[in-house]
Amino acid sequence: QKLKLFKARLLAENANKAKSEFLSNMSHELRTPLNAILGYTQIFAADESFTPKQQSGIKTIHQSGEHLLMLINDILDLSKIEAGKMELVTNDFRLPECLNNIVNIMQLRAKAKGLKLTYEPGSFLPAVIHGDELRLRQILLNLLSNAVKFTDQGHCTLRIHAETVDNEKSLLTILVEDSGPGICADMQETIFAPFEQAGDRLNHSEGTGLGLAISRKLVRLMGGELELLSPIDKNPETGQGPGCCFSFAIKVPVLGSDVAIMKNTPTVTGYSTSASNPQKILIVDDELSNRIVLRDTLESVGFLTSEAVDGYEVLRACERFHPDIILMDLCMPEMDGFQTTEQLKQNSDYKNIPVIAVTALLPSDEKQQEKNRDLFNDSIVKPFVTTTLMNIIAKQLSITLIYADNCHQEQDDSQESIICPPPKDIEELFTLAYYGEISALLNKTSILSLEESGKYKQFTTRIEELAEDFQLSKIEQFIDKYR
Ligand code: ADP
Numbered sequence: 001q002k003l004k005l006f007k008a009r010l011l012a013e014n015a016n017k018a019k020s021e022f023l024s025n026m027s028h029e030l031r032t033p034l035n036a037i038l039g040y041t042q043i044f045a046a047d048e049s050f051t052p053k054q055q056s057g058i059k060t061i062h063q064s065g066e067h068l069l070m071l072i073n074d075i076l077d078l079s080k081i082e083a084g085k086m087e088l089v090t091n092d093f094r095l096p097e098c099l100n101n102i103v104n105i106m107q108l109r110a111k112a113k114g115l116k117l118t119y120e121p122g123s124f125l126p127a128v129i130h131g132d133e134l135r136l137r138q139i140l141l142n143l144l145s146n147a148v149k150f151t152d153q154g155h156c157t158l159r160i161h162a163e164t165v166d167n168e169k170s171l172l173t174i175l176v177e178d179s180g181p182g183i184c185a186d187m188q189e190t191i192f193a194p195f196e197q198a199g200d201r202l203n204h205s206e207g208t209g210l211g212l213a214i215s216r217k218l219v220r221l222m223g224g225e226l227e228l229l230s231p232i233d234k235n236p237e238t239g240q241g242p243g244c245c246f247s248f249a250i251k252v253p254v255l256g257s258d259v260a261i262m263k264n265t266p267t268v269t270g271y272s273t274s275a276s277n278p279q280k281i282l283i284v285d286d287e288l289s290n291r292i293v294l295r296d297t298l299e300s301v302g303f304l305t306s307e308a309v310d311g312y313e314v315l316r317a318c319e320r321f322h323p324d325i326i327l328m329d330l331c332m333p334e335m336d337g338f339q340t341t342e343q344l345k346q347n348s349d350y351k352n353i354p355v356i357a358v359t360a361l362l363p364s365d366e367k368q369q370e371k372n373r374d375l376f377n378d379s380i381v382k383p384f385v386t387t388t389l390m391n392i393i394a395k396q397l398s399i400t401l402i403y404a405d406n407c408h409q410e411q412d413d414s415q416e417s418i419i420c421p422p423p424k425d426i427e428e429l430f431t432l433a434y435y436g437e438i439s440a441l442l443n444k445t446s447i448l449s450l451e452e453s454g455k456y457k458q459f460t461t462r463i464e465e466l467a468e469d470f471q472l473s474k475i476e477q478f479i480d481k482y483r
Pocket of ligand 1: 146178
């Protein structure tokens, strides 16, 4: 009997394994030829020797290829979920920055259509949560891109509310609302089924009809339920609506008591520079997801990016792309970020390109910190605040950052007159702020404020003022300017 059970389990396990291998092979098999098609259509699009008719044909091939790629990705996602093979990949990540990035990306599309995209984070959002950042991003991008796609005038809104469940968890309620045509009553449930599309057929070619089906299943994997709330009443004055409102709630583990006030986090929307061309950034990281996040963040602000997956590719990328700055992951197989940067600094052509170390951990020993300071132009610890990264890049490239309307440009005027403590204390303060250790941070500032006849008083008072309002991200940014 036991042997029979064992055999049956083995067979089931093998069948699942085969299914999953088949899916990943199929994914590779389907995507590879499409890469070649899309690669060449891009090359040909820039080739002026083609006639306008040929160019228009190339454009159509490209658009169809992109649509096919979208379909393949969505079908594979859906079959993976249905085969029970989709697993959430969870990590600790910074929620405010993740949401800011998503809003920044969608802001461009909304602006292009003359729509107002508003972002309404609740007063308190957990700064660091444990979850699947890429999948949360996929759900929100899908809901927001639908909101923008189907709305012709008015607004789209992303609203997030966080409620503390206990010391370790927070309930996030997320709403995506728009003032578009809405969805008629009898289609309100059907649209969550694969390939179901409501309304005007003209809009259908833009999507796969799988986004909501996938999003609902992903939200279920996260322990929530994606729903379409009752349509908002039609507004007789503007004639807009009835609009849509999609919502879901998920419980997420929160790390420590680290709480940030989102509204005060400045959002970078662009930059100004004396150079005539966009600034070029080379992203070096062996992890695809890290590269995607950095690429989207940097491109949404107007930088040109290129990528390298290991140290060996960096030199080739420098030759081809001529980056103005390099973001270097330190932990890579074979040739790591240190060795790669050492090689760059020995090369007369590339030694002047600023290299920013992107690291998961601050080195604890003084010697290593010193070594890092000598080798790299600056460094940033993952997961990082987007504005901190932007500030580092701005400093190295001598560019001026442009912030969103609702945020103000950082006040740097008083910075000159502030005397800051030695680097060792700055690093300690930064680490305490980063991990949300407010009381230890205040302890440290009160000690520092008495040292050297009170010459650091202005510096410590600024941190204490921000700490009173619990503005951890701002404290981090403030200290970071002196690192
Ligand atoms: P796709 O957008 O690729 O067609 P989705 O599964 O994301 O597929 O959406 C399914 C259908 O639901 C859409 O085709 C559209 O008819 C409807 N829909 C989704 N979001 C909205 C929205 N915000 N406003 C109006 N209709 C929507």
